[in-house]
Amino acid sequence: MMHKPMVNALTIDVEDYFQVSAFAPHIARSSWDSRECRVERNMARILDMLAANNTKATFFTLGWIAERYPQVVRRIVADGHELASHGYGHERVSDLAEAAFLDDITRSKAILEDLGGAPVLGYRAPSFSIGETNLWAFDCLLKAGYRYSSSIYPIRHDHYGMPDAPRHVHEVRPGLLEIPITTIRMFNRNFPSSGGGYFRLFPYALSRWMLGHVNASDGQSGIFYFHPWEIDADQPRVAGISSKTRFRHYVNIGRMEQRLTQLLQDFDWDRMDRIFLPARASAPARSASLALA
Ligand SMILES: [Zn+2]
Numbered sequence: 001m002m003h004k005p006m007v008n009a010l011t012i013d014v015e016d017y018f019q020v021s022a023f024a025p026h027i028a029r030s031s032w033d034s035r036e037c038r039v040e041r042n043m044a045r046i047l048d049m050l051a052a053n054n055t056k057a058t059f060f061t062l063g064w065i066a067e068r069y070p071q072v073v074r075r076i077v078a079d080g081h082e083l084a085s086h087g088y089g090h091e092r093v094s095d096l097a098e099a100a101f102l103d104d105i106t107r108s109k110a111i112l113e114d115l116g117g118a119p120v121l122g123y124r125a126p127s128f129s130i131g132e133t134n135l136w137a138f139d140c141l142l143k144a145g146y147r148y149s150s151s152i153y154p155i156r157h158d159h160y161g162m163p164d165a166p167r168h169v170h171e172v173r174p175g176l177l178e179i180p181i182t183t184i185r186m187f188n189r190n191f192p193s194s195g196g197g198y199f200r201l202f203p204y205a206l207s208r209w210m211l212g213h214v215n216a217s218d219g220q221s222g223i224f225y226f227h228p229w230e231i232d233a234d235q236p237r238v239a240g241i242s243s244k245t246r247f248r249h250y251v252n253i254g255r256m257e258q259r260l261t262q263l264l265q266d267f268d269w270d271r272m273d274r275i276f277l278p279a280r281a282s283a284p285a286r287s288a289s290l291a292l293a
Contacts, residue, residue, distance in 0.1 A: 012226060053261070058081065077118045094129045
């Protein structure tokens with residue numbers, strides 16, 4: 001008998017190339033408004049690609065982007081995808097005090113719900129910046145009305161990571177799930193296997209094997225993530241960055257779109273809320289209050 005294939009979660013962090021944390025020392029926040037924005041055209045390509053593959057995804061969207069491109073937010077919802085929050089202006093949680101973080105996630109949720117007309121239940125921290133030192137962030141997320149976070153990367157990395165965190169979905173507070181970025185466990189440590197720069201760096205066959213391994217060996221859905229700027233080979237190049245940052249940002253960008261198309265065909269995908277919040281995803285009370293607003 002055929003087994004029903006496991007469904008994985010496809011996620012996109014909606015931000016532009018100049019908002020990437022690794023560029024922060026080189027690109028002043030005050031210059032964002034004068035930069036050439038590429039996110040609108042890149043999002044159109046992504047949404048077209050998903051429509052052509054009949055695939056639904058979750059879009060963790062910056063409030064800053066939503067305010068400037070409300071039509072992008074409306075199309076995310078109109079196309080049947082899940083709208084979720086990536087905070088307002090891509091400030092790492094590790095750089096914020098508790099009150100400032102609560103303000104950031106409350107404000108971004110309200111902006112997205114206003115523009116999208118859909119409840120926002122999910123949050124992903126910029127640069128996976130929730131870890132051992134700021135677990136109070138979960139209390140804030142609960143207080144702001146979120147139902148899940150996908151903010152912990154259980155690996156060792158120079159910019160982020162919580163290597164000893166649980167590798168799969170777990171309840172971090174009553175009513176709040178953490179859905180970590182997918183890793184595979186080998187040689188007694190965790191390896192990244194779920195997108196971003198690693199997906200561009202590794203041969204596609206290795207990425208496909210790792211996701212299949214998580215599905216088959218762990219019996220768990222994988223969480224895959226990428227960014228609109230990762231399919232944009234023509235984005236303006238940022239000057240003055242280190243060779244490591246340059247490599248991580250630009251490696252194999254020209255191959256990304258074709259690899260993504262292959263990935264969409266090789267696995268089954270869906271929105272985070274439909275995979276992890278069964279029967280609760282519609283949040284009727286919140287929807288009703290939005291409908292009345
Ligand atoms: Zn981000």
